[in-house]
Amino acid sequence: MTDNLVIVESPAKAKTIEKFLGKDFTVKSSFGHIRDLSKKNFGIDIENGYQPQYIISEDKKKVVEELKKAAKKASLVWLASDEDREGEAIAWHLYDALELKPEKVRRIVFHEITREAILHAVANPRPINMELVNAQQARRVLDRLVGFELSPVLWKKVKPSLSAGRVQSVAVRLLVEREREILAFKTTSSFRVAALFGITGKGDEKNTFRAELSERFPERSKALNFLKKCSGAVYEVSDITTRPSKKSPSPPFTTSTLQQDAGRKLGFSVAQTMAIAQRLYESGKITYMRTDSLNLSASVLKSTAGVIKSEYGENYLNTRKYKTKSKGAQEAHEAIRPTDMESRTEGSSANEQRLYELIWKRTLASQMSDARLEKTTVTINISGASEKFIASGEVMMFDGFLRVYMESDDEEQEEQTGSLLPPLKTGDRPGAEKITATERFTQHPPRYTEASLVKKLEELGIGRPSTFAPTISTIQNRGYVEKEDRPGKPREYRVIGLDANGGITEETLTETAGSEKAKLFPNDIGIVVNDFLMDHFNDILDYNFTATVEKDFDNIASGKLSWPVMIDRFYNPFHKKVEETIETSERNKGERLLGADPESGRNVFVKIGRFGPMAQIGDSDTDEKPKFAALRKDQRLETITLEEALELFRLPRKLGEYEDKEVAAGIGRFGPYVRHDNKFVSLKKDDDSPYTIELDRAIELIEEKRRAEREKVIREFDSPEGLALLKGRWGPYISYGGKNYKIPKNVDPVELSAEQCLEIIRENKSRPAKRKTAPRKKQPKK
């Protein structure tokens, strides 16, 4: 009898595979990597050929112990981690850390979780590929060296606790450069002319259609001139062309395209998409969600074809194989697809169901026929003018995959394409019922969304499916960038109209322009860090840096290059540059002199202070103490004006006294407030402004808050002092000694005695705080 232990990376995968392999096989999971570089001394012995110092990660000790035990009992251990660089390294780390005997080990790989694939893998074991493992070690060591040498430079030269790395720093660079492009963008306007034509058909019915002028007019006067020429003109159809066109479906989902489409169609953030996909994966509804592969297994191609044939008919079927084109793809899995195409809906929550449906449709559509269209273009001449009107129509001849799925665009399109045209022939003379020239504006390049940034990174070959979402979170958590909505501003535009009787009208209308939803904006600290890194480490921030080192990793993987040699070539000049920068470069606080304060004549400037971007009046080294004020969230060091900076110093404003204590109004981290007796009351957004609020109104708000505080109290105990039952946002809780404690669900808070409260507090405290990584504090402790 043989006891076989199979080790895969994911527990959900383990469960599925166990079913295929039968009784002789136990399948366990390593939960990803089990070892990593120690954090002490870089975890790398730089003097000794960059020898890595691996340790078993704290949260993996239990896993490794269990695997060790299981391996001892087994006669054969099958290492079945993914067949890519990281997977090969996991296999080797397992081999090493579990102290397995070579004759007891088999390395197997499969690219899809199907019975055939797994049985085939078991029949074809191979040795661990040490060259591939070495490529991973080089990748790991390089990232550690870059991250752990660069970040401390930032601590010294910009601000403590900042971070830099091969991936995150490029992500920030993309955002900073795009923001500067947008700032530098000069909007211009031009007049777009559209006409509504009418023509009488055979049966005397009146048909109308729209056409657009082939050119735009940069100035109002030219547009007006044109309309005047049109007054009383005759229009004649001079040409009609019809040509066929087709649309093809998108390939099945990878991690990045799923994040993009779920963002556009369902409004999910990339983190949300991944969390929901994870649940679908764990319940066995979809295949693995961190993948860059477009491949679909033979069995799913067959079942998909079956669904298409029975639901839509044979002519909707077009079985296709897709090839990955993204740089650095490693194809360890399939594309993201339903495990069972026969199942139309799955998921235990509304969001899971919506995401599942999206995946199902995309998978199905990828195997369907092209949509066939017929595009008609009609050219209309104008008597007395050389410009031409163009009307275009689109007729769907065969809907094909569009029956189930259409990928959305990032840019919201302004004009609706292809409508239906009435029957027309050359020589027809339609009448113009109305012609309008509308002022339109050029648009700055779009800001990135989370998903479009992921798309860009993937195009550059930077980052992996497993890190896209975490990277997006990291750059936000570090304060480099922020996801925000911006309301947009009213903008006037002009419309000139010509009616059927030749009358010309002109009006000015208002639209909202520049509104943004869930876009990524770089913050000042992100901009300053980026500028600093670009100044001193532009080679690391180069968009091709990753692609270049990936070539080296490939050469290591194919045995043409030794990994310590590669690292050495990189590290020597890099480390020199780091030391040089520490020694010679100026501190970079993004300081900018705005001008002189008209009241005192002292310098007014902005810079990044200990608590973020701020404005300052007066230099620090003069006798008179400088004055400080924090920048508002929507202000940037780069763009703030002297006037705007001076405005900041009008707060906090003293309003007067109440109960012998001062009342003042200001704007803090959480918005506008009134302060009294060291207590803060938030101002209501639309009703009050800290710049204008009066004492009477402030007292009203203070009293209102006091009333609310009183109503919060369910019961106050006399002893011990400070023990109280309070009502909060999440229901009743116990407050004691400045801390809050949760009340167990099955307890009625009104009945609690002081004794019972203290008992609950003791229980709460005895529970260990299990959080592995403390949440980052925005403010340093006082």
Add this chain to the structure above:
DNA sequence: CAGTGAGCGAGCTTCCGCTTGACTT
């Protein structure tokens, strides 16, 4: 939790890529 903006400088922060977990203040 919001107001600050400095030090004789303790001790800390940080990377990317695999995985899932246990919290509801």
